[in-house]
Amino acid sequence: MARIPHLTSAEFEILKVLWRLGQGTVAEVRATQQRGGAVPAYTTVMTLLGRLAAKGAVLVDRSREPFVYRSAHRRESVIGSRVRDFLRDVFDGKADSLVLHLVEDEALTLEDLRALERVLTKSSRAEEATTAAAATSTRRGRRAAGGRAK
Amino acid sequence: MARIPHLTSAEFEILKVLWRLGQGTVAEVRATQQRGGAVPAYTTVMTLLGRLAAKGAVLVDRSREPFVYRSAHRRESVIGSRVRDFLRDVFDGKADSLVLHLVEDEALTLEDLRALERVLTKSSRAEEATTAAAATSTRRGRRAAGGRAK
DNA sequence: GCCGACCAACTACAGTTGTCGTAACAAGTG
DNA sequence: CACTTGTTACGACAACTGTAGTTGGTCGGC
Numbered sequence: 001m002a003r004i005p006h007l008t009s010a011e012f013e014i015l016k017v018l019w020r021l022g023q024g025t026v027a028e029v030r031a032t033q034q035r036g037g038a039v040p041a042y043t044t045v046m047t048l049l050g051r052l053a054a055k056g057a058v059l060v061d062r063s064r065e066p067f068v069y070r071s072a073h074r075r076e077s078v079i080g081s082r083v084r085d086f087l088r089d090v091f092d093g094k095a096d097s098l099v100l101h102l103v104e105d106e107a108l109t110l111e112d113l114r115a116l117e118r119v120l121t122k123s124s125r126a127e128e129a130t131t132a133a134a135a136t137s138t139r140r141g142r143r144a145a146g147g148r149a150k
Numbered sequence: 151m152a153r154i155p156h157l158t159s160a161e162f163e164i165l166k167v168l169w170r171l172g173q174g175t176v177a178e179v180r181a182t183q184q185r186g187g188a189v190p191a192y193t194t195v196m197t198l199l200g201r202l203a204a205k206g207a208v209l210v211d212r213s214r215e216p217f218v219y220r221s222a223h224r225r226e227s228v229i230g231s232r233v234r235d236f237l238r239d240v241f242d243g244k245a246d247s248l249v250l251h252l253v254e255d256e257a258l259t260l261e262d263l264r265a266l267e268r269v270l271t272k273s274s275r276a277e278e279a280t281t282a283a284a285a286t287s288t289r290r291g292r293r294a295a296g297g298r299a300k
Numbered sequence: 301g302c303c304g305a306c307c308a309a310c311t312a313c314a315g316t317t318g319t320c321g322t323a324a325c326a327a328g329t330g
Numbered sequence: 331c332a333c334t335t336g337t338t339a340c341g342a343c344a345a346c347t348g349t350a351g352t353t354g355g356t357c358g359g360c
Contacts, residue, residue, distance in 0.1 A: 009239065010348060026307080044349050046308075051347095065356090066307060079240060080255050083248070086236050087257065089159065090229060095257040096266055098233070099249055103270055105230050107237065107245040110270055116246055117263050120253055124260060160318060176337080194319050196338075201317095215326090216337060 004073055004081035005055040014048050015071050015078065018058065023070035154223060154231035155205040164198045165221050165228065168208065173220035 007015065017032045018024060024032070030045045049069050052058040057078075061068040071078070084093075091097040102108040157165065167182045168174060174182070180195045199219050202208040207228075211218040221228070234243075241247040252258040 008347060012239070040348090041350050042307085043351075047349075050309090076251075076255075079251065082236075082240055083251060083255065083257070086232075089162070090232055095252050096262050099252070099258065099263070099266055100270075101226075101229065101233060102245050102249070103266075105226075105233065107233070108249065110267065110274060112246050113249070113263065113267050113270070116249055116253075117260065117267065120250075120260055120263070158317060190318085191320055192337085193321075197319075200339090 002073060002077070004078050005057055007052075007057060007078070007082075011048055011052050011057070012078075012082075014045065014052060015057065018069060018071045019075045023061075023068050025066040025068055027066065029069070152223060152227070154228050155207055157202075157207060157228070157232075161198055161202050161207070162228075162232075164195065164202060165207065168219060168221045169225045173211075173218050175216040175218055177216065179219070 013033065013035070014029060017029050021028060021032060026042060026046050026049060029049065030039060030042060033039060033045070049058060049060075053060050053069070057072055058069050059072050061070075087093050087095060087098060091101070099108070099113075103110065103113065163183065163185070164179060167179050171178060171182060176192060176196050176199060179199065180189060180192060183189060183195070199208060199210075203210050203219070207222055208219050209222050211220075237243050237245060237248060241251070249258070249263075253260065253263065
């Protein structure tokens with residue numbers, strides 16, 4: 001599980017664009033960056049992509065010019081890392097505390113929670129089915145649920 | 151609803167201590183700061199408390215020496231602000247996306263979710279009851295569920 | 301064969317953050 | 331009283347961040 005380097009907020013924004021595009025040149029990233037109003041200078045985007053490349057967060061294809069950049073990690077991994085950090089810093093690592101807060105703060109309703117649960121119940125059943133199928137056929141299986149802290 | 155100023159991570163740690171203590175002097179905060187191993191220098195804590203005071207995040211009682219500091223905002227408010235920022239930056243403001251991620255990332259199990267729901271269902275019923283009682287008796291009421299975005 | 305459009309490499313720079321060191325002062329102690 | 335101890339007020343600083351200007355090379359045209 002590759003460790004995700006620390007990303008500043010400007011860098012993270014760049015990554016989000018890269019995930020959206022799949023990959024892109026400095027100019028493409030710059031054009032896609034849709035934050036309200038001002039587009040950052042070309043060199044600003046370049047600097048950021050350079051820093052990201054330096055810390056291994058993006059890969060650069062220098063065989064083509066202009067260089068083509070893409071994220072070195074899947075979106076889910078990076079976001080997962082951010083969530084874990086946030087959880088550790090703010091909720092002492094306890095995910096249920098966060099969800100509880102969300103509901104109490106009315107960012108989420110009880111109904112949202114139930115809807116989510118329905119979706120998840122269904123998908124988890126589907127996954128069990130495919131896992132079982134895979135197990136009996138290809139014997140490939142998938143990584144079982146790892147041990148979660150506390 | 152007082153706007154919470156932006157807090158750096160070191161500043162937030164100080165606030166956490168202050169909430170734990172209720173209030174405290176530089177020395178007390180410093181002693182309570184329990185991060186693994188190294189205690190920060192006395193002046194480091196002072197600088198941080200000073201910066202927090204400067205941005206209105208903590209209140210200082212200078213009538214007593216050593217000065218006594220305490221958070222200017224309730225824990226829930228500050229955390230709520232942090233959560234909202236995080237949600238906006240990482241999940242496009244969608245709380246349900248975050249919870250979905252949590253479950254998919256196994257930080258939370260379906261069972262945790264159900265347990266949470268049970269707790270919340272019970273407390274929301276209790277709140278309804280008290281609200282109704284308050285409404286019929288003192289006419290005081292409480293802020294109704296505010297409009298949530300989207 | 302010079303020109304403007306692109307592009308990568310550097311350099312720059314002010315602001316922010318995390319951590320301290322020093323000076324100066326009040327109170328307690330031998 | 332000379333010292334030690336606990337405090338506040340300031341100043342410092344290196345690392346990190348967000349943003350961008352400058353330099354110098356390439357390439358397709360006119």
